[in-house]
Amino acid sequence: MKxxxxxxxxxxxxxxxxxxxxxxxxxxxxxxxSEGTVLILDAGTGIRRLGLSIPSDVKQIHIxxxxxxxxxxxxxxxxxxxxxxxxxxxxxxxxxxxLHLSARLQKYLSPPLFPVSVRELTANLRFHELxxxxxxxxxxxxxxxMVVHPNPTIGYRIQCDNAAVAYLPDxxxxxxxxxxxxxxxxxxxxxxxLAEGADLLIHDAQFTDQEYQTRMGFGHSSIRQAFQFAKLTxxxxxAPFHHDPAHSDDQLDRMFEEAIAEMQPSFSVTxxxxxxxxxxxx
Amino acid sequence: MSQQEIEVILSRxxxxxxxxxxxxxxxxxxxxxxxxxxxAILGTRYNETGIMPASEWSTVFHPKxxxxxxxxxxxxxxxxxxxxxxxxxxxxxxxxxDGTMRxxxxxxxxxxxxxxxxxxxxxxxxxxxxx
Numbered sequence: 001m002k003x004x005x006x007x008x009x010x011x012x013x014x015x016x017x018x019x020x021x022x023x024x025x026x027x028x029x030x031x032x033x034s035e036g037t038v039l040i041l042d043a044g045t046g047i048r049r050l051g052l053s054i055p056s057d058v059k060q061i062h063i064x065x066x067x068x069x070x071x072x073x074x075x076x077x078x079x080x081x082x083x084x085x086x087x088x089x090x091x092x093x094x095x096x097x098x099l100h101l102s103a104r105l106q107k108y109l110s111p112p113l114f115p116v117s118v119r120e121l122t123a124n125l126r127f128h129e130l131x132x133x134x135x136x137x138x139x140x141x142x143x144x145x146m147v148v149h150p151n152p153t154i155g156y157r158i159q160c161d162n163a164a165v166a167y168l169p170d171x172x173x174x175x176x177x178x179x180x181x182x183x184x185x186x187x188x189x190x191x192x193x194l195a196e197g198a199d200l201l202i203h204d205a206q207f208t209d210q211e212y213q214t215r216m217g218f219g220h221s222s223i224r225q226a227f228q229f230a231k232l233t234x235x236x237x238x239a240p241f242h243h244d245p246a247h248s249d250d251q252l253d254r255m256f257e258e259a260i261a262e263m264q265p266s267f268s269v270t271x272x273x274x275x276x277x278x279x280x281x282x
Numbered sequence: 283m284s285q286q287e288i289e290v291i292l293s294r295x296x297x298x299x300x301x302x303x304x305x306x307x308x309x310x311x312x313x314x315x316x317x318x319x320x321x322a323i324l325g326t327r328y329n330e331t332g333i334m335p336a337s338e339w340s341t342v343f344h345p346k347x348x349x350x351x352x353x354x355x356x357x358x359x360x361x362x363x364x365x366x367x368x369x370x371x372x373x374x375x376x377x378x379x380d381g382t383m384r385x386x387x388x389x390x391x392x393x394x395x396x397x398x399x400x401x402x403x404x405x406x407x408x409x410x411x412x413x
Contacts, residue, residue, distance in 0.1 A: 095397035129397060146288040152396045176295030186285070188294060193285040 001140075001160050001280045002032045003200060003239075007046020008272040010170070010206050010220065010242035011071050018248035023274025025049070026071040027169050027242065029202065033160045037138030041156065041167050041202075042066055043076035046274065051080035059086060062137050064144075065093035066169055067153035068104055077109055077116060087123040092144070094152040095129035102127040130154050148172050148190040149219035157194040163280045166191075166198040166235070169242050172219045173229050181228040195233035200280040202272065203229060205240030208255060223259045230267055237268040239278065289395045290314065293404060305405040306393075311336025311364055314402070323386065323409050325378025336361070343376040348385070350375070359390035363403035367392040373410070385410040 007013075007025030015024035026044030033039075038054070040047065040063045047063075054061070061081055066072060081087045093101045102118065105127070110117045118125065131144040131154060140160045147155040147168055155168040173190045174180040186192050195201050205226035207215055212222040221229070223240060230238040243252055256271045270278060286294075290306060294315045297304040303320035307313050313334040321327050324343065334342075340355035347353055355361055359370035369391040377383050388407035395401050 097396060097398065131397070145285075146396070148288060148292065176292070176299065178298075188286055188291055190285075190288055190291055 001034065001158070001163055001165060002277055003165055003202070003280055004030045004032075004050075004277045005046075005239075005241075005272045005274055006030060006050040007042075007044040007075070008241055008243055008274055009044075009071075009245055010204070012245045013045045013071075013074070014245035018250075019245075021249040021273060022243055022252050022271070024245075025274060026074060027066075028075060029167065031140070031158055031165060033138055033140045035139040037140050038062070039064060039137065039140060039142070039158065042072045042169065043079065044071050044073070045075040045078075047075035048078040048080075051078070051082075054081055056084065060088045060090070062090045062092065064142065064156055065091065066155065066167070067094055067149065067151055068108075069151065069170070070108070072169075073105065073108060076105070077114060077121075082121045082123045082125075085122050088126065089123045090126050090128060092128045092130055092135070094146070094154050095131075096152060100127065101129050143194065145191075145194050147194070148175050150217075153219070155191050155194045157198065164198045165200045165202065165280045166195040166233075167202045168194065169202065169204055170219055171204045171229075172217070172221055172225075174221065174225050175217060175219075180225070181232045186232065189229075189232065191229070192233055195229070195235060198233070198235045200237045200239060200278060201230050201233065201235040202239045202241045204242045205271075206242050206244045211244070223255055224263070227259060227263045227265055227269075231265065235267055237270065237278070237280070238265070239270050239272045241272045243272075286314065287395060287399070287401050289393060289401050293393065303407050303409075305339075305360060305390075305407075306402065307336070307339075307360060307364065307405075308402040309364070309400055311340075311361070313339045320407070323376075323378060323384055323407070325380030325382060336364075343378065346375045348373065348375065359388050360403055360405045363390035363392045363405070367394075367400065 007028040025046035027042040028046030029041040031039045135142040143157040149170045158165045203226045204221045205223045206220040207222045297317040306315045345353040362370035390405040393401040
């Protein structure tokens, strides 16, 4: 599988001279399977550039939303294939007991918040609610499971040819768990099944330790917690993700260098940044 | 053992911070967790008993009505919440594993997650100290 990052920022798009290297676009990652199937993980502002790169002969696209916070859907109406006749776009996202996924997305995709409504888009849009099943999309198998983050939020495990990528961009497994990350708590650790043994873990690492102390319960992890979760789940490669909009490129460089030096992880660490591509092989 | 559902994990975290005794069971009725205040009433520690099947917890505490008659497992509020999936409440007696008989008041409710996933049930109970 080839994984490409189109948006790595959390909370709010933050373009500017201080965020050139890691990027200012919000969450969006593409995964291409061994036979060419393309999955898109989240529709933050990074999906705009991704949409422009998708060839016009692609007739089916799957977008897997983790949740409906604005930084994960704001780019959706700017995804160019939505305006291509004959393109079938499947949107997967968390279920709710009150409103269907499409109705909840239309809260944003309708006036006065946005001038174009869903029914005005040219592509054939289909909405599916999760979790309830394991998905088979082409040669790729997707497992979906709820994870700790405010409002229903899904994490994904994507498998293809015995390689696995886990995507938990907004995740606070340490919330309320005074023993995190002790190994005896595996079965009581949010996201454990999704990430266990993954070849690549894309995980929330928004805060410093100091910032986490005043943002506990926001649904995000510190860099240290991301490393601890990666160690607990035995992954081979960690891509810290969902960078805080207040952190500049230089700050992020320093934070990751310090974390690696201090924690000496036994797995590879590649901080996610826009335009980075990684191969996940078993 | 596979990972618990997220709503169950969060329920446990909440129970660990609350001062009210709380039981959490899965859809099969296995007692997954009880907090420290519950340990004081049950007379045993979670770390000692671990996960307990329904057949055990529904009888091991010898539940009796206030007249001293044994309560069949199916009439316990937590079993009603599990099997009928609606809330139930009862005032009854239990004998803790420390041998002490206590009167408790217990409310149980089913735990239903998004997409109508049935995840088990939760019981919150209070020891009646004077009546």
